[in-house]
Amino acid sequence: MKAFLKGFNLFVFSFKEVWKVDKKYFLLNLMLLIVTPIQLNASIYLGSKLINNLSTMSFKLMDVVQLLLMIISIELLITIFTQIQVKHNLSFTEKFSIRQNNRLLDYFYGMDMVEKENPSFHGKANYNEFALSKIESNYQSFLTLVSVLISISLSIALLHKLNILVIVGLLILCMLRGLLELRTIRNRVEVTNILQTSHRTHGYLFQMLNNFSVHKELMINQSFEFLKKLWIKKKRHAFELQFNLEKKTINYITISKILSAGCKLSLSLFCIYYIYKGNLTIGDYMAITMAAPLIESNVLSLFNVCGKFYENTSYLKFANEMLSNEINENDSTRDEISEIDSIEVRNLSFKYPNRDKNALNHINLMINKGEKIAIVGDNASGKTTLIKIILGLYQSEQSDNVFYNGKEIKDIDLHSLWRKTSVIFQDFTKFELDIRHNIAMSNVSEINNDEKINNVIKLFGVSNILNPEKGLATELGYLTDESINLSGGQWQRIALARALFKEASLVVLDEPTSAIDPNSELDLLKNLIEVSDDKTLIIITHRIGIAANVDKIIVMKEGEIKEIGTHYELVKSRGYYFEMWTQQKELYNKQEVEAV
Numbered sequence: 001m002k003a004f005l006k007g008f009n010l011f012v013f014s015f016k017e018v019w020k021v022d023k024k025y026f027l028l029n030l031m032l033l034i035v036t037p038i039q040l041n042a043s044i045y046l047g048s049k050l051i052n053n054l055s056t057m058s059f060k061l062m063d064v065v066q067l068l069l070m071i072i073s074i075e076l077l078i079t080i081f082t083q084i085q086v087k088h089n090l091s092f093t094e095k096f097s098i099r100q101n102n103r104l105l106d107y108f109y110g111m112d113m114v115e116k117e118n119p120s121f122h123g124k125a126n127y128n129e130f131a132l133s134k135i136e137s138n139y140q141s142f143l144t145l146v147s148v149l150i151s152i153s154l155s156i157a158l159l160h161k162l163n164i165l166v167i168v169g170l171l172i173l174c175m176l177r178g179l180l181e182l183r184t185i186r187n188r189v190e191v192t193n194i195l196q197t198s199h200r201t202h203g204y205l206f207q208m209l210n211n212f213s214v215h216k217e218l219m220i221n222q223s224f225e226f227l228k229k230l231w232i233k234k235k236r237h238a239f240e241l242q243f244n245l246e247k248k249t250i251n252y253i254t255i256s257k258i259l260s261a262g263c264k265l266s267l268s269l270f271c272i273y274y275i276y277k278g279n280l281t282i283g284d285y286m287a288i289t290m291a292a293p294l295i296e297s298n299v300l301s302l303f304n305v306c307g308k309f310y311e312n313t314s315y316l317k318f319a320n321e322m323l324s325n326e327i328n329e330n331d332s333t334r335d336e337i338s339e340i341d342s343i344e345v346r347n348l349s350f351k352y353p354n355r356d357k358n359a360l361n362h363i364n365l366m367i368n369k370g371e372k373i374a375i376v377g378d379n380a381s382g383k384t385t386l387i388k389i390i391l392g393l394y395q396s397e398q399s400d401n402v403f404y405n406g407k408e409i410k411d412i413d414l415h416s417l418w419r420k421t422s423v424i425f426q427d428f429t430k431f432e433l434d435i436r437h438n439i440a441m442s443n444v445s446e447i448n449n450d451e452k453i454n455n456v457i458k459l460f461g462v463s464n465i466l467n468p469e470k471g472l473a474t475e476l477g478y479l480t481d482e483s484i485n486l487s488g489g490q491w492q493r494i495a496l497a498r499a500l501f502k503e504a505s506l507v508v509l510d511e512p513t514s515a516i517d518p519n520s521e522l523d524l525l526k527n528l529i530e531v532s533d534d535k536t537l538i539i540i541t542h543r544i545g546i547a548a549n550v551d552k553i554i555v556m557k558e559g560e561i562k563e564i565g566t567h568y569e570l571v572k573s574r575g576y577y578f579e580m581w582t583q584q585k586e587l588y589n590k591q592e593v594e595a596v
């Protein structure tokens with residue numbers, strides 16, 4: 001009963017979705033589904049009357065013409081409706097796909113980052129896209145079910161002159177074929193679920209093999225052939241699964257066809273025997289031999305539809321969950337933040353759901369407005385995790401120990417916080433669009449402020465990449481023939497310019513100069529600190545030379561804060577920072593080292 005209710009709810013859900021997108025399409029389909037089976041069976045019925053009339057030799061011409069006209073006009077009417085529906089179908093499909101994809105994008109966008117960064121999310125993302133396509137399929141399946149039931153009842157009525165046992169026998173044979181069909185569908189669902197992961201792997205490998213920026217590494221390492229073999233192995237594995245499924249399907253289809261042939265033969269023999277006995281007319285024979293295959297194909301469709309329902313249920317549960325999840329852009333229960341006066345982290349520990357060990361342990365720190373902070377430490381010491389939590393990107397209970405202006409982050413409207421924040425992540429985005437878009441993406445309301453865009457690209461030394469004819473419309477990347485490709489350092493400068501283009505009071509930079517040459521690095525950073533005078537600046541870096549220029553340095557190791565202080569204090573205390581500084585000091589100004 002519970003399963004039935006669930007299934008019923010999913011029907012209602014699919015119907016609602018189609019209805020919301022296009023009411024005309026919905027009604028047109030509904031009408032066609034009722035009229036088509038009636039037309040098919042009426043044509044058989046009228047055709048048999050026509051033949052009976054003709055075979056008497058004393059028929060009335062008007063009766064025959066009338067029957068003929070009726071058959072043709074019903075057929076014409078259906079053809080016209082079908083054509084209208086086909087035309088409408090195209091616009092419906094487009095509207096439906098835009099609406100669903102829009103909601104899919106919103107759903108994924110609104111999900112918590114921790115969940116999105118979990119590898120299982122990628123499988124779920126593919127699954128959800130597929131699930132959306134099942135909404136319309138479920139709606140169509142339901143219409144087919146109703147249409148098929150109407151058709152089967154009408155066709156059985158056309159067999160009324162046959163012995164009831166013959167009709168029951170025919171139905172049993174059809175059911176056997178239907179059960180075989182159902183098995184095929186169940187098999188397909190199981191294999192499709194397994195294939196999803198398999199397709200992801202060989203699809204990824206194929207992408208790598210096709211990606212020319214990967215080629216350079218593969219060429220030098222001579223690992224192209226190796227990777228290709230791996231791809232072929234994974235692809236073959238997927239093919240084998242598919243092939244085994246097809247083999248089973250072919251076997252089922254063969255058995256089903258043999259059953260069908262047997263059914264046809266026995267029915268024809270019955271009819272011939274009945275005609276011989278004088279119990280059937282030629283018209284009846286025609287009606288029976290046409291109605292029987294119709295019943296057969298409809299019973300098959302019936303099982304097919306049941307299989308589809310089974311197949312769709314798991315997908316639709318996802319789609320339903322996803323689409324009923326409204327995104328709350330502005331949470332009115334949370335307080336807006338107008339200025340960031342302080343950021344405090346109190347005894348924060350954090351563990352990623354798919355990891356055994358904590359990424360952060362007992363973190364305590366205080367950052368005041370306008371302070372320039374550097375976070376340094378080994379790889380995997382938790383630096384990026386810490387800033388993601390500070391920025392409210394991980395919304396787990398463990399990350400509630402962050403306070404802005406003394407207020408818990410869970411009580412703050414994050415959109416108001418993000419409006420005041422600018423950030424460049426280690427894996428910052430290289431928008432393959434023009435320079436204008438690359439810069440203004442941090443503050444789209446200023447996209448037409450050419451002066452401001454020009455100022456930031458000048459500040460970060462990338463105004464020389466502008467094509468003189470195109471100016472800010474110079475495209476970056478590889479997307480168009482005119483696009484220009486940038487070096488790693490140039491991309492990083494563009495990202496820095498983007499971060500500064502937004503008038504934020506908190507600027508967070510995760511290794512912002514890792515690809516920039518050491519000669520320009522310090523100048524760039526000094527510029528940055530100068531123009532961010534009143535801003536709070538947090539820089540994650542492995543370069544101690546950069547750290548030496550800030551107000552406070554946070555040293556992290558294995559998820560913990562080992563030291564906090566100014567460059568002078570930390571060097572003096574001869575701790576872990578001092579070790580790092582000693583190892584890197586040759587890179588920096590000798591005088592600066594000696595001064596310490």
Ligand SMILES: Nc1ncnc2c1ncn2[C@@H]1O[C@H](COP(=O)(O)OP(=O)(O)OP(=O)(O)O)[C@@H](O)[C@H]1O
Binds near residue numbers: 352378381384386426
């Ligand atoms: N999304 C994630 N899911 C699971 N574990 C993660 C995730 N992101 C990071 N980690 C793990 O958390 C730990 C801290 O990673 P984090 O990226 O914060 O280190 P980091 O100090 O910024 O390192 P690096 O200097 O190399 O950039 C690492 O062990 C890392 O493997």
